[in-house]
Every structure is written in C-alpha cells, then in structure tokens.
Amino acid sequence: MARKKAQRHFQLIHRDCAGIDIGSREHWVGVDPRHEQAVRSFSTFTDDLIKLADWLETLEIKVVAMEATGVYWIPLFELLDSRGFEVYLVNSRATRQITGRKSDVLDCQWIWQLMSHGLLRGAFRPADDICSLRALVRQRATKVRDQAKALNRIQKALTQMNIQLANVISDISGVTGMKILRAILKGERNPVTLAQFRDARIKADEETIARSLRGNWRLEHLHALDQEVACYDFLEAQIAACDAQITNVLALLPVLEETPQPNKKALRSPHRSSNEQTALHQALWKTTGVDLTAIPTIGVDIALVLASEIGPDLSKFPSMKHFCSWLGVAPPTRISGGKQLPGKVPRTINRAAQALKQAAANARNDQSFIGASHRARLARMDTSCAIKATAHQLARLIYTMLTKGQPYTERGIETFEEQSKERQYRALLRKARKLGMDLVKAA
Known part of the structure; x- marks a missing residue:
C-alpha cells in the first residue's frame, strides 16, 4: 500500500488580519472565515468608512492589507492608520488574481489569504508630516508643468503672428520677453519702441529685436496671447502660494x-x-x-x-x-538557470x-x-x-x-583619475600575466 505524502501548509503569520478590495464607490472587506460574516461591503462615504473601522475593531483585527488603487485608498488608509491598525498598502501586481476568478468578493478574500500567510509587503509611506510636505511639493510640480504648457501656447500665438522673438532671446518668460509681451497686450505695435525694453544682458542688439517684432497683429492671435499670458501669471501666483505653504510646513517639522x-x-x-x-x-x-x-x-x-x-x-x-x-x-535581479533574463524590468x-x-x-x-x-x-x-x-x-x-x-x-577629479589609473594598471597586469609576460613600470 502506497504511503500518503505529508501535506505541507503555509505558515500562518497574521491570524487576525483583513483584506480590502478598494473601489471608487464601495470597498469589499474580507476576514477569516471563522467569523460569522467573513465578507462585507461598505460604501465610500465617511460614515460607512467609520463603520468599517468599528467592525474591524469588534473582530479584533490588527493588520489590514489593501490595494493601492488610484487615490481611492487614501481616505480609508488615513482613517485606519489613525485608529491604530497596521495598514499595508500593497502593489496590485502582488495581488493579481488567478485567471477566470476575478470579482470583488474573491479579490478581498485573496488579499486576506495572502496577507495571513505573510506573502504581501507594504509600500513605503513616510510619516504623516512628511506626507503633507510631499503633497505640497507634488502640487507645485503640477503647477510648474501647467505653466510650461502655457508658455508653449504663448510661443504658438507669437509664431502665428510671425513674431520671431524666441529666435533672438533665449527665454521669452524672462525680464525682456515679459516686458515686450505686456506692452503688446497694452496696444504697443511699434517694433522700435518694443525693442527698447531690451535688458542689458541680452546679446542681441535692439535692431535685431525690432526686426523680430515685425509681424501681423490679427485679432484672434492677440486674444489667444492675452489669455495665455493671463494663465501664465495666474499659475505664477499659485506657484508662489505653494512655496509659501511649503515654507510653513517645513517650519512645523x-x-x-x-x-x-x-x-x-x-x-x-x-x-x-x-x-x-x-x-x-x-x-x-x-x-x-x-x-x-x-x-x-x-x-x-x-x-x-x-x-x-x-x-x-x-x-x-x-x-x-x-x-x-x-x-x-x-x-x-531577473535570473533563471544562472543566467540573466532578457527584456525590460517592470516600469516604476x-x-x-x-x-x-x-x-x-x-x-x-x-x-x-x-x-x-x-x-x-x-x-x-x-x-x-x-x-x-x-x-x-x-x-x-x-x-x-x-x-x-x-x-x-x-574627493575631487584628481582622486578619480588616480583610482582610474590604478584600475587600468591592474587590468594590464592581469592581461600580461595571462600572456606570460611581465609588466614593468617606466622609470
């Protein structure tokens, strides 16, 4: 009679844990099946999120794992973290479900099962005060990108009017460029008068700048230029407000x-x-x-x-x-059979x-x-x-x-050059020994 092989089970790491499948309208929560109602659904309203946290506390849940889905996880994460839960924010790649078994109920149960055996790792998230600073810095970066787009649209309006200002000055958002643009929007059309706003640091002379400012002044292009300059100024004020808020948050750290x-x-x-x-x-x-x-x-x-x-x-x-x-x-580290696997690593x-x-x-x-x-x-x-x-x-x-x-x-460039010479000398010495020769330094 054949002997039965002993079955091996994964070690239970987190017995009192929960898995949450995050959604835009509702969150599905899965816990250990030993509880009477192992899977429950909660809406994303604040009162339901509080009920979710209260329910987990009644079950004596200590560890919670959730997918990082868009920005929908942030309110629930902050609430559970403030209530003392150990929250793991998990990459969705690590919780990928088996093909053909995809549903909200099965997803939360799958996350719970992986978490209970310690197979999930939480994403890095700095302290709350650093998170506040991070949000402000990211907001500022968004405004800077929007301002760069507005600057591109300003350049487009100038090109449509055949104003070649960008070809004679390096930055139209500088002192000279903005003075000329604001004078144009106020009604000035004389190229010679506009060229007198030239800053002393500009390499091009006034005559060249005046030649670049001769174009057509069509109404629709001037209207577009007016709106884009106003948008640029508005974003400049918002960037200054972000800088002020960043300074205030840094003072509290x-x-x-x-x-x-x-x-x-x-x-x-x-x-x-x-x-x-x-x-x-x-x-x-x-x-x-x-x-x-x-x-x-x-x-x-x-x-x-x-x-x-x-x-x-x-x-x-x-x-x-x-x-x-x-x-x-x-x-x-994509190695199989002792060899490096080809292809690109997952983009992060x-x-x-x-x-x-x-x-x-x-x-x-x-x-x-x-x-x-x-x-x-x-x-x-x-x-x-x-x-x-x-x-x-x-x-x-x-x-x-x-x-x-x-x-x-x-350490300076000299240190790097000395190290480079030493590496080259050792490489030449290895080659000489391999060829059965001796390497002698010049006197």
Whole structure:
C-alpha cells in the first residue's frame, strides 16, 4: 500500500488580519472565515468608512492589507492608520488574481489569504508630516508643468503672428520677453519702441529685436496671447502660494540640525529669489539633519523633492540595497538557470528616482568626482544606463548621509583619475600575466 505524502501548509503569520478590495464607490472587506460574516461591503462615504473601522475593531483585527488603487485608498488608509491598525498598502501586481476568478468578493478574500500567510509587503509611506510636505511639493510640480504648457501656447500665438522673438532671446518668460509681451497686450505695435525694453544682458542688439517684432497683429492671435499670458501669471501666483505653504510646513517639522551653515555653492532655482533659496536651503538642512545640496549635482529643488518623498527617517529600509531597489536604480535581479533574463524590468514611477536621474544628467559637465565618474560611464555605456548608474551612486551617498548623519566630502577629479589609473594598471597586469609576460613600470 502506497504511503500518503505529508501535506505541507503555509505558515500562518497574521491570524487576525483583513483584506480590502478598494473601489471608487464601495470597498469589499474580507476576514477569516471563522467569523460569522467573513465578507462585507461598505460604501465610500465617511460614515460607512467609520463603520468599517468599528467592525474591524469588534473582530479584533490588527493588520489590514489593501490595494493601492488610484487615490481611492487614501481616505480609508488615513482613517485606519489613525485608529491604530497596521495598514499595508500593497502593489496590485502582488495581488493579481488567478485567471477566470476575478470579482470583488474573491479579490478581498485573496488579499486576506495572502496577507495571513505573510506573502504581501507594504509600500513605503513616510510619516504623516512628511506626507503633507510631499503633497505640497507634488502640487507645485503640477503647477510648474501647467505653466510650461502655457508658455508653449504663448510661443504658438507669437509664431502665428510671425513674431520671431524666441529666435533672438533665449527665454521669452524672462525680464525682456515679459516686458515686450505686456506692452503688446497694452496696444504697443511699434517694433522700435518694443525693442527698447531690451535688458542689458541680452546679446542681441535692439535692431535685431525690432526686426523680430515685425509681424501681423490679427485679432484672434492677440486674444489667444492675452489669455495665455493671463494663465501664465495666474499659475505664477499659485506657484508662489505653494512655496509659501511649503515654507510653513517645513517650519512645523522636527529640527534635526539646530545650526545649519550657509550654503557653499550658488543655488539656482526658477520662481525663487536668492533670499528664498537661502531660506529654503536652511529649512531643508534643519529638517533632514544634513546638507543634501553639498552633493555637487543636487540643487535646492532636487533636495526639496528628496526630502518630501523619503523624509529624514530611512529605518524602514533594512539596508542600502533595499533603498536603491525601492528607488528602481539598482541593477535588476531577473535570473533563471544562472543566467540573466532578457527584456525590460517592470516600469516604476518614483519621483525621488526621477529627481536623482535629473541630478545625474546634470553631472555631465560638473567638475567633481561624481562628474568624472559619470563621464567615464558615458564613454563605455549608453546614456540612459550611465544616468541610471550615476543615480545609483547618488542614492548610496544620500542613504549614508541620512542614516549616519555624515556630511558629504568632495574627493575631487584628481582622486578619480588616480583610482582610474590604478584600475587600468591592474587590468594590464592581469592581461600580461595571462600572456606570460611581465609588466614593468617606466622609470
């Protein structure tokens, strides 16, 4: 008689847990089937969300897992988190249902089952005060993008009138460009008079600017220009309001550095004056405890994005490798049969990683150790790969600075060149030994 094989079961990690399938109109909640009503539906109204939390408390639920569906999870997440539940915000890729078994009831039960066996990992979410800062910084970024679109529409209206102002000045949103545009909207049509608004820093002379301002003044194009300039000004005011609110929130965050030092490099940022940049630099240093702008390729805007997206506390990441993997800048580990699998890794949208890649792209012409490292990568790999590798280097530096409180120390291009020579010498020595030769240094 054949012996029965012993059945192996997954270990039960979270016995008192719940799985929630998030929707725009209703949320489905699944708990352990030992309870009388294991699956319930609640609407997205606030009073029903409170009933959902009360019901979970009566069942003595301690851990809750939910999918990150759009922005519909935010009210429920904040409510459950304030009530003391341990909430896991889970990527929908990790909770993908079996083919042919897709429904709201089955989804919440499937999430509960995966969570009960500890097969789900929660997404990183900073503290509540950092989340407030993050929302404001993201709102500001949205307004900046909208303003760039309005500027493109201004340029379109000028092109339709054959006003070639953008071909003689570098930025039509600068001092000279905006003075000329506002004078046009007030009724001025004389190109010579308009060219007199030229700033002394403009390379083109007044005659060239006057030639570029000769065009047709059709009513419909002037109307479009008027509306787009008004839209640009409106968004400029909203960006200033976002900056003021960001300053207020930064003042409420815990202070990790009481006496930050003045910035040692020139900080350049659109929409902010030098005094505003200095104040923001000092506030960020107090909040994070370190000066992120000391890294050569990181300015005050990128430092603000990093501070709002990750915050000063990185204790949720067990190691530097976990932090770089979360950012999506670490090399992928798609290996099967001992070989690297072809194809692209799943696309992830991480604003902190995007800021680091922007800083890495700025390293191309930077005269520092990071700049020299980036140029060496550009010589041997594609641009996108080099930018990702340099962003990985920046991520490791930031993790060390935030976790250990160590300031950034610039090693210089000379140090990189010495290390490069040493690596090249070791490579030549290995080749010489492989060919049975000796490598002798010149006197």
